[in-house]
Amino acid sequence: MSILIKGIDASPGIAIGNVFVYEEKEINISTKNIFDNEVSSEIEKLKNGQNKTKTQLLQIKESTLKKLGAEKAEIFDGHITLLEDEDLFDEVIEKIENDKITASNALSLGIEEYCKIIGNLDDAYLRERVADLRDISKRWIFNIEGIKPMDLGILEKNSIIIANDLTPSDTAQVNLDNVLAFVTEVGGKTAHSSIMARSLELPAVVGTKEILSKVKTGDKIIVDALKGNIIINPDKKEITEYEEKRSIFFKEKEELAKLKDQSAITKDGKEIKIWGNIGNPKDVEGILKNGAQGIGLYRSEFLFMNSETFPTEEEQFIAYKTVAEKMEGKPVTIRTMDIGGDKDLPYMNLPKEMNPFLGWRAIRISLEFKDMFKTQLRAILRASAFGTIKIMYPMIISSIEVKKANEILEECKSELKSENIIFNKNIQTGIMVETPAIAIRAKQIAREVDFFSIGTNDLTQYLLAADRGNEKISHLYSSFNPAVLQAIQMIIDGAHEAGIPVSMCGEFAGDDRATGILLGMGLDAYSMSGISIPNIKKNILNLSKKECALLIDGLLAQTSSEEVLDYIENNFKLI
Amino acid sequence: MNSKVVMITNETGLHTRPGNKFVQLAKSYESKILIANEEGKEVKGTSLLKLLSLGIKKGSKLTITADGTDEINAINGLSELLINLKD
Numbered sequence: 001m002s003i004l005i006k007g008i009d010a011s012p013g014i015a016i017g018n019v020f021v022y023e024e025k026e027i028n029i030s031t032k033n034i035f036d037n038e039v040s041s042e043i044e045k046l047k048n049g050q051n052k053t054k055t056q057l058l059q060i061k062e063s064t065l066k067k068l069g070a071e072k073a074e075i076f077d078g079h080i081t082l083l084e085d086e087d088l089f090d091e092v093i094e095k096i097e098n099d100k101i102t103a104s105n106a107l108s109l110g111i112e113e114y115c116k117i118i119g120n121l122d123d124a125y126l127r128e129r130v131a132d133l134r135d136i137s138k139r140w141i142f143n144i145e146g147i148k149p150m151d152l153g154i155l156e157k158n159s160i161i162i163a164n165d166l167t168p169s170d171t172a173q174v175n176l177d178n179v180l181a182f183v184t185e186v187g188g189k190t191a192h193s194s195i196m197a198r199s200l201e202l203p204a205v206v207g208t209k210e211i212l213s214k215v216k217t218g219d220k221i222i223v224d225a226l227k228g229n230i231i232i233n234p235d236k237k238e239i240t241e242y243e244e245k246r247s248i249f250f251k252e253k254e255e256l257a258k259l260k261d262q263s264a265i266t267k268d269g270k271e272i273k274i275w276g277n278i279g280n281p282k283d284v285e286g287i288l289k290n291g292a293q294g295i296g297l298y299r300s301e302f303l304f305m306n307s308e309t310f311p312t313e314e315e316q317f318i319a320y321k322t323v324a325e326k327m328e329g330k331p332v333t334i335r336t337m338d339i340g341g342d343k344d345l346p347y348m349n350l351p352k353e354m355n356p357f358l359g360w361r362a363i364r365i366s367l368e369f370k371d372m373f374k375t376q377l378r379a380i381l382r383a384s385a386f387g388t389i390k391i392m393y394p395m396i397i398s399s400i401e402v403k404k405a406n407e408i409l410e411e412c413k414s415e416l417k418s419e420n421i422i423f424n425k426n427i428q429t430g431i432m433v434e435t436p437a438i439a440i441r442a443k444q445i446a447r448e449v450d451f452f453s454i455g456t457n458d459l460t461q462y463l464l465a466a467d468r469g470n471e472k473i474s475h476l477y478s479s480f481n482p483a484v485l486q487a488i489q490m491i492i493d494g495a496h497e498a499g500i501p502v503s504m505c506g507e508f509a510g511d512d513r514a515t516g517i518l519l520g521m522g523l524d525a526y527s528m529s530g531i532s533i534p535n536i537k538k539n540i541l542n543l544s545k546k547e548c549a550l551l552i553d554g555l556l557a558q559t560s561s562e563e564v565l566d567y568i569e570n571n572f573k574l575i
Numbered sequence: 576m577n578s579k580v581v582m583i584t585n586e587t588g589l590h591t592r593p594g595n596k597f598v599q600l601a602k603s604y605e606s607k608i609l610i611a612n613e614e615g616k617e618v619k620g621t622s623l624l625k626l627l628s629l630g631i632k633k634g635s636k637l638t639i640t641a642d643g644t645d646e647i648n649a650i651n652g653l654s655e656l657l658i659n660l661k662d
Binding site for chain 2: 074075077078079081082085086087088114117118121122123125126129132133280281282306307308315318322
């Protein structure tokens with residue numbers, strides 16, 4: 001009987017192979033007291049262990065440098081610095097001398113003190129650095145005691161490593177010719193071993209809790225690191241099933257990689273822009289890797305939410321500038337702060353509201369908190385000198401708000417000018433189209449702005465009067481509802497009549513089933529999270545805009561979301 | 576003696592890799608280097624373990640203090656390194 005275990009997918013892929021249980025050798029650290037005349041020999045052991053550990057870490061660093069590049073190798077420079085930390089060394093020696101305990105015992109106690117402090121920090125990323133410390137401590141104690149650490153470099157072919165935890169140095173030693181995947185009981189997505197697995201493109205599932213009690217070395221095992229599933233002792237049927245899944249995964253990966261640098265051009269020769277959505281500068285890498293040609297939505301509120309006070313102009317400037325520079329001239333659309341609704345900001349002390357989504361949020365707050373808004377606009381303007389930045393106002397219902405916001409923008413521009421700070425004088429300003437008011441008045445308001453970007457998540461909930469977070473009515477919330485589709489068509493037509501481009505940055509743009517209908521409706525740009533990009537690009541390459549356009553009348557004649565989905569299934573698949 | 580307050584702006588804060596760069600640079604000066612966090616906890620700038628224990632994340636404000644013949648150089652060099660941290 002096969003056993004199924006669930007974990008967290010830390011690095012994507014599928015592997016079928018044989019279990020290699022990697023268990024830490026138990027070391028019994030002697031807690032007995034030593035005699036006065038043994039103190040100096042214990043200190044000597046501590047020093048020798050330190051030297052040996054340093055030599056080993058230098059070797060690991062070398063092999064990491066070859067396998068993974070300089071950035072990953074630098075982790076071990078950090079480990080060596082920790083190993084040679086003077087404060088730690090002095091503290092451990094003090095323990096040996098004063099408490100009369102062995103070198104291993106003193107070292108273990110000394111490092112644990114730091115593990116405790118670091119393990120209690122309120123930052124998750126820093127907390128996970130405890131793993132680095134324990135890695136060093138283990139190796140050092142092994143070397144003091146003369147125990148040879150288990151070697152992950154010499155496993156049999158088709159091995160899948162199962163361990164309670166893998167340290168960065170363990171992961172660095174993995175030989176990719178023999179190892180297909182690894183599974184750990186503990187750890188999260190940001191642990192060093194997970195990060196390294198992704199760089200190595202080695203499938204990994206972490207956080208599987210009690211897997212070690214259920215496997216032994218040599219067991220057949222399937223690791224589905226796409227879903228985070230593990231199957232121990234799979235039957236023939238399961239093996240065949242996963243062999244197929246694995247070959248599909250490899251094939252798709254290969255094909256999508258080919259798409260990365262390709263433009264999204266329809267079969268009838270129309271070029272469509274494919275952009276990415278990001279929350280902070282770190283996300284740029286992910287969307288670029290997937291072939292984004294710009295950023296259609298930079299959610300600036302994350303800067304506000306990840307902070308305990310309002311971010312300063314300088315902090316915002318650095319974030320925006322970093323993104324602009326990383327994008328090397330490709331468009332970056334920054335949405336001004338979109339707080340309120342389901343996004344709270346504790347330090348703002350926003351009043352509790354009966355209907356937060358219909359309440360004081362986004363541009364409505366910005367226009368009232370003028371100083372805060374000006375800080376943000378000044379930061380955006382300053383960053384505009386470093387790339388192609390556009391400003392997007394959220395939650396607009398009329399041209400009056402656009403006018404007010406632009407007036408404040410002009411104020412900021414003249415301030416910067418008098419301070420001799422450079423910025424793009426012709427910076428484009430556009431709006432999120434997410435309220436029914438703008439959908440209905442699209443044609444008129446399009447003349448007041450440089451671009452539209454349709455936010456389908458809120459637009460859908462406002463048009464259908466259906467709270468998108470309420471499970472009871474989740475069946476009513478669908479962007480495939482004909483009313484929503486009709487509104488999208490009105491928005492696109494309104495924009496084009498006024499001669500401005502229109503993009504979409506809501507979930508709908510990354511929905512596989514919607515690519516054809518949006519293309520037929522005339523959408524100019526799709527913006528989505530990085531992982532959706534290759535798929536949507538592939539869809540565009542296989543569709544003809546002209547043929548899709550011919551299907552729109554029939555689409556809008558449907559009477560429900562279900563009918564719309566049937567219509568899409570029956571018509572768009574055939575193009 | 577000289578000191579300066581610096582704000583950490585990189586996403587992941589002063590963890591092992593950037594922390595190591597800081598410690599290596601701090602060791603290269605002749606001056607004695609001390610680092611304090613906002614709560615006033617002060618540690619040696621040459622101990623990576625002590626730095627990690629301060630829990631320096633994005634948005635943290637640090638006070639760098641240097642005491643010695645090259646204190647001005649030390650303050651400038653170290654604060655520049657912190658301001659320009661990436662990732």
